[in-house]
Amino acid sequence: MIFEKTLCENKIKAVKLSGVEHFSPELVFDCGQSFRFDRVEDSRHECQFSGVAHGKYISVAKDGDCIYVYNTNEDEFNSLWKVYFGLDRDYSEINSSILSLSKNPALADAVKKSSGIRILRQDPWEALCSFIISQNNNIPRIKGLISSLSAKCGVECDVSGMERHVATAHKSVVGATYSFPTPESLVNLGEDGLRVLKTGFRAKYIYDAAQRVLSGQTVLADIDGMETKAALDELCKICGVGPKVASCALLFGHAKLDAFPVDVWIKKVLLKYFDEDFSPESLGEYAGVAQQYLFYYERYLQSSKGE
C-alpha cells in the first residue's frame, strides 16, 4: 500500500492510496461487523461508502487497487483511518496463518471467496453498545435503532470536506452524520428514554453498560491490555452482555483478532463443515478473522445459492 497524494480542491479534502490489496468496501461494510456506513452514489467511483466513526464523518471509495478517503488529511489518515480500516495489517500473512492451521476445505474456500474483508478497529464503546443492540434483532432494525440513537444523542459532524452532493444525499438517512452517542449522553437520556426509541428490552442493557462505563466500573481502555479470555469475562459482567456480544465487542472494538463470536450462522457452519471437537483456538491468533470469513461465506455466499 502506497500513500499517493492528498487531494485538495474546492474545499474537498481527501487522500488517495494505491496498491491496496485485500480491501473491499462492499465486503467490509456488508459483512455485518458495523452498522453506521451506507453505500452512497457517486459517479466518480465504482463504489463508495459513507458514515461516522470515531466522531468524524468520512467517505471511502475504491477504484481498482486505489482507495480514496474523503474529509480527512494525510496525518489523520495515518493516525486514525489506517488503523480503523485495518490497513496496518498484512492480510496475506493472516490468511496464510489461518490456512496453515486448518485443512478444512470449507474454510479454504471461505478464505478465497472472502478476500477483501478486513476487521475494522471500531471505537470500543460503539462496538460494545452496537452489539448489545444487535441481540435478537435483524440488521436493518439494528441500523435503524443506532441511527435514531445517534440523531437523538450524538453530535452533528463536519462534512465540509466532502463532495457536497454526496453528503447532502446521505443526510436523508436519519442520524447519518451524527456521532455515536457517548455513555454519558445515554445515561442522561435514561432507560425510559431509550425505551421510547424502541430499543425494547435492550433499554435496560444499554443503560447498564453506559452507566458502568461512565462510572468507571468498566474501563474499556484496560480491556486492550487483557488476555482475550479475561477480557471476555470482564465484559460479561455487564447485564445483557453474554459471550456472543462480548466476543463481537472484542473482535471489532479491541483488535482481539482471536475472539471468535458464535452466533446462529456460525453454529450452522460448525455443524455443517467441522468436527464436533472443533475449537476456535485451533485457528490461532487470527481465529476471529476466520470466523468473519466463515460467517460471510455461509450467510451471503452459500445460502443465496439455495440449499
Place this chain on the structure above:
DNA sequence: AAACAGGCCTAAA
C-alpha cells in the same frame, strides 16, 4: 398468524 431475527436473563430441574 406464527415464526423468526447475528442472545441473554431468569426460573426451574
Place this chain on the structure above:
DNA sequence: TTTAGGCCTGTT
C-alpha cells in the same frame, strides 16, 4: 450445571 420460556419490535 444445564435447559426451557420469555422478551420489545418489526417483518414475512
